[in-house]
Amino acid sequence: MKISGNINETRTIVKEWKQQGLKVGLVPTMGYLHEGHLSLIRRAKAENDRVVVSIFVNPMQFGPTEDLASYPRDLDRDAGLCENEGVDLIFHPEPSEMYESDFCSYVDMSGLTEELCGKSRPVHFRGVQTVVSKLFHIIPADHAYFGQKDAQQLAIIKRMVRDLNFDIEIVGCPIVREEDGLAKSSRNTYLNKEERQAALILSKSLKAAKELTENGEKDAEKIISCIRNIIHTEPLARTDYIEVVDFDTIKPVKTIKGTTLIAIAVYIGKTRLIDNIITA
Numbered sequence: 001m002k003i004s005g006n007i008n009e010t011r012t013i014v015k016e017w018k019q020q021g022l023k024v025g026l027v028p029t030m031g032y033l034h035e036g037h038l039s040l041i042r043r044a045k046a047e048n049d050r051v052v053v054s055i056f057v058n059p060m061q062f063g064p065t066e067d068l069a070s071y072p073r074d075l076d077r078d079a080g081l082c083e084n085e086g087v088d089l090i091f092h093p094e095p096s097e098m099y100e101s102d103f104c105s106y107v108d109m110s111g112l113t114e115e116l117c118g119k120s121r122p123v124h125f126r127g128v129q130t131v132v133s134k135l136f137h138i139i140p141a142d143h144a145y146f147g148q149k150d151a152q153q154l155a156i157i158k159r160m161v162r163d164l165n166f167d168i169e170i171v172g173c174p175i176v177r178e179e180d181g182l183a184k185s186s187r188n189t190y191l192n193k194e195e196r197q198a199a200l201i202l203s204k205s206l207k208a209a210k211e212l213t214e215n216g217e218k219d220a221e222k223i224i225s226c227i228r229n230i231i232h233t234e235p236l237a238r239t240d241y242i243e244v245v246d247f248d249t250i251k252p253v254k255t256i257k258g259t260t261l262i263a264i265a266v267y268i269g270k271t272r273l274i275d276n277i278i279t280a
Contacts, residue, residue: 001083003075003090007098007138010091014052014139022049026141026168028132031055032072033081036176036184040145041085043173052139053082054091056098061127072189091139098134107133112159112250116152116263117274120240128153129160136166144168149175149183151261151276152250175275177203183275190271198236199268202275205230209262213279218256220244231266240265240272247278 004010017024025044029037037053044051055078062068075092082090107129112118118125136144146154158170176184181203182196191199205227212223227242245252247259256279263276 005093017050024141025051026144027053030057032186033078034184039176050088052089058131061124106130112156115250145171195269201234238267
């Protein structure tokens with residue numbers, strides 16, 4: 001396994017693979033890998049001849065009061081995990097390699113970015129789209145793998161690829177959870193013991209919502225009320241949003257039909273966690 005922080009070197013390696021007729025899978029990450037990331041790597045490994053994992057804490061997607069400086073980083077740990085999974089190349093650039101000092105070109109969209117996390121993190125998705133588009137140019141992979149936990153991000157990347165004609169297939173993969181139901185996240189490391197227990201209220205509330213829908217409830221407001229009431233039973237929890245939206249448009253719906261995303265963002269102490277379920 002090779003680790004490169006250089007754009008030109010990485011591009012050359014991947015182009016050589018492509019010239020040999022090899023299929024390439026890309027798993028974009030911000031590092032501090034967990035079982036959720038590893039599930040993406042395993043899927044990529046199963047479906048491609050070569051696998052690239054990018055590890056880059058992208059400053060462009062963090063707001064001025066967010067956790068860029070404290071976001072967990074451990075390249076040696078991540079490299080060990082990647083090597084164990086048979087990853088062929090880690091792309092680990094510095095911010096100065098990705099963004100020139102006079103950088104001023106961005107990728108953005110309207111509509112899908114305006115709801116859910118886009119409301120409370122207004123610069124976030126412009127940063128995500130810009131860095132992912134750069135990664136797709138640097139690493140001309142056949143497939144790129146993203147987790148469903150960031151469901152809005154998944155929908156946005158799929159639309160960006162469609163609208164801008166990127167020659168890459170986006171593969172969405174299921175949420176990976178702890179045994180007690182908490183969705184795997186690098187930010188879970190911020191939680192102390194009491195907060196970790198309190199964080200279970202997210203999956204508990206979504207489980208109740210899923211049971212409602214499976215029993216025939218289609219009214220979005222009733223589902224939102226169910227989730228809200230459960231979250232309010234946890235003193236350490238503070239709700240950012242509870243939304244029921246169409247998965248393809250990320251627009252609120254009044255009635256569940258087709259592919260619907262039930263998404264929540266909740267602060268547990270100072271840590272903002274997201275989770276969701278998708279109904280079909």
